[in-house]
Amino acid sequence: MDMKEKMPITPTTPVTPSAAIPAAAHREAPSFADDAEPDMTDSAPRIDVSHQPNIEEASVPDLDTGRDPKMRADEVSVFYGEKQALKDVSIKIYDDLVTAFIGPSGCGKSTFLRCLNRMNDTIPTARVTGRIALDDEDITSSSMDVVQLRARVGMVFQKPNPFPKSIFENVAYGPRIHGLATNKVELQEIVEKSLRRAGLWEEVKDRLQESGTALSGGQQQRLCIARAIAVDPEVILMDEPCSALDPIATAKIEELIHELRGRYAIAIVTHNMQQAARVSQRTAFFHLGELVEYGKTSEIFTNPRMQRTTDYITGRYG
Amino acid sequence: MQQASGHTLKAFDEDIERLRALISQMGGLAEHAIQEAMRCLVDRDLDGALRVVEDDQKLDALEIETERRAVQLIALRAPMAGDLRDVVAALKISGVVERIGDYAKNIAKRVPQLENVGKIEPLSLLPEMARIAMQMVHDVLDAFVERDAEAAVRVCERDNAVDDFYDSIFRTLLTHMMENPHTIGQAAHLLFVAKNLERVGDHATNIAEMVYYAATGTHMADGLGRTVR
Numbered sequence: 296m297d298m299k300e301k302m303p304i305t306p307t308t309p310v311t312p313s314a315a316i317p318a319a320a321h322r323e324a325p326s327f328a329d330d331a332e333p334d335m336t337d338s339a340p341r342i343d344v345s346h347q348p349n350i351e352e353a354s355v356p357d358l359d360t361g362r363d364p365k366m367r368a369d370e371v372s373v374f375y376g377e378k379q380a381l382k383d384v385s386i387k388i389y390d391d392l393v394t395a396f397i398g399p400s401g402c403g404k405s406t407f408l409r410c411l412n413r414m415n416d417t418i419p420t421a422r423v424t425g426r427i428a429l430d431d432e433d434i435t436s437s438s439m440d441v442v443q444l445r446a447r448v449g450m451v452f453q454k455p456n457p458f459p460k461s462i463f464e465n466v467a468y469g470p471r472i473h474g475l476a477t478n479k480v481e482l483q484e485i486v487e488k489s490l491r492r493a494g495l496w497e498e499v500k501d502r503l504q505e506s507g508t509a510l511s512g513g514q515q516q517r518l519c520i521a522r523a524i525a526v527d528p529e530v531i532l533m534d535e536p537c538s539a540l541d542p543i544a545t546a547k548i549e550e551l552i553h554e555l556r557g558r559y560a561i562a563i564v565t566h567n568m569q570q571a572a573r574v575s576q577r578t579a580f581f582h583l584g585e586l587v588e589y590g591k592t593s594e595i596f597t598n599p600r601m602q603r604t605t606d607y608i609t610g611r612y613g
Numbered sequence: 614m615q616q617a618s619g620h621t622l623k624a625f626d627e628d629i630e631r632l633r634a635l636i637s638q639m640g641g642l643a644e645h646a647i648q649e650a651m652r653c654l655v656d657r658d659l660d661g662a663l664r665v666v667e668d669d670q671k672l673d674a675l676e677i678e679t680e681r682r683a684v685q686l687i688a689l690r691a692p693m694a695g696d697l698r699d700v701v702a703a704l705k706i707s708g709v710v711e712r713i714g715d716y717a718k719n720i721a722k723r724v725p726q727l728e729n730v731g732k733i734e735p736l737s738l739l740p741e742m743a744r745i746a747m748q749m750v751h752d753v754l755d756a757f758v759e760r761d762a763e764a765a766v767r768v769c770e771r772d773n774a775v776d777d778f779y780d781s782i783f784r785t786l787l788t789h790m791m792e793n794p795h796t797i798g799q800a801a802h803l804l805f806v807a808k809n810l811e812r813v814g815d816h817a818t819n820i821a822e823m824v825y826y827a828a829t830g831t832h833m834a835d836g837l838g839r840t841v842r
Contacts, residue, residue, distance in 0.1 A: 568693065569691060572693075596693050596694060596697075597693075597694060597697060597698065597830065598694065598698075598830030598831075599694050604694075605694050605695060606618070608693045608694055609620065609692070609693050609694050609695060609696050610620045610621050610622055610625060610693075611618050611619065611620050611621065
């Protein structure tokens, strides 16, 4: 395993015009009706599929289309005291794509996710270098209002963490402190809209005054997503949002991620590779603090370029 | 991309090896079926030809077994990347090898109808053509087991030889039929035998493309320019 391999930022599939397939070039000698076996009709001309548009390509833009990313990180490194947890990570996150960060424990994926809304500021020994931009604004600068930033870049954690308050208050809290509603009716509208987007409204509309902590784990997680949505963020970061949930609650969150895609840029850290494959359009594989490979999810899981990625996703790591 | 070490989960390795072994076994049977069918044709061995026809059931059964195991492996192991490509290739290859077996069976079925066949000249060309086609099947399945993309490409290149044989036999038989109209029935049967062998070569080429994709993740048509040659 070559540990010096560097991540390719280039698209993982150089599309070369397909040359004639040697097999297709076989001469068709005049064929007498094949009286052979029934159903031996495969002497039909080969269909050249190489020029048909790829459906997946069409719906997901290329890696360097030149359009502006929602967030971009350039050579971001993170140190915890002397220890370097993240090494020169550069990546772009687009607002209509879900980007999944995968990698073994301690690979730096959560550390990187937490850089994106400066959650690492809460760790005294943490030091972040490099540049991280939201649209074109440098969020690492000291003039950045971190509270405002975290409203624009919301976060959902592994363990659902609703406030020990009513369901309504959990969602209303953010809009209220950020002054997003001028009166009670508007606030109620925001709460309902957020709960609807989080797919929770039908389940809780008759008991908005009950405590958020009384909900099931999956409902609590969707409540946390509703809470993040309520302040109208541009980016939602999810740090293993399903690892404490059962498969049905997990499926609901994944469905929600699909619905939220397009409205918000979403970055998700997950240990579950199937989940990364299911919910994301871009996947970034981290290992030992490096971004090893970043590409289309469909490519990463069928034809990864890097040996380390291959070993990890096929279950050969370690 | 090479898959250097085994899976952390050993049972996964065993499942994939099992699948490869099944494909190898199928390949061996198909190869043998072609060889036997051709031998019976040349030796006028009617009993042997009947056995070839009966033995085709084994290939059919193995194809079903391969499908069952591949589906199970996908469901239980959720293979990714090279593993996934391998499993899909195994699934497709088993169908093609089964078809190659059908061609052998078809050749065997013609044996009883070919009396006095020794007098027809192209019969001397057919065994050699069969040998090349068989060798292609053999080598392409070895390439699958070894995940050897370059070996797969070499198999493709040999398909031309089989096609040349077919063209040559076609012309010879045509001439023969014109000169000896009473042998048209026999000659037509031989023509179908040649056509079947030509199809075997094509199928080996198709398998080679599947092997190439499984091993490299690129399609042969796209990859040839860069990877091999």
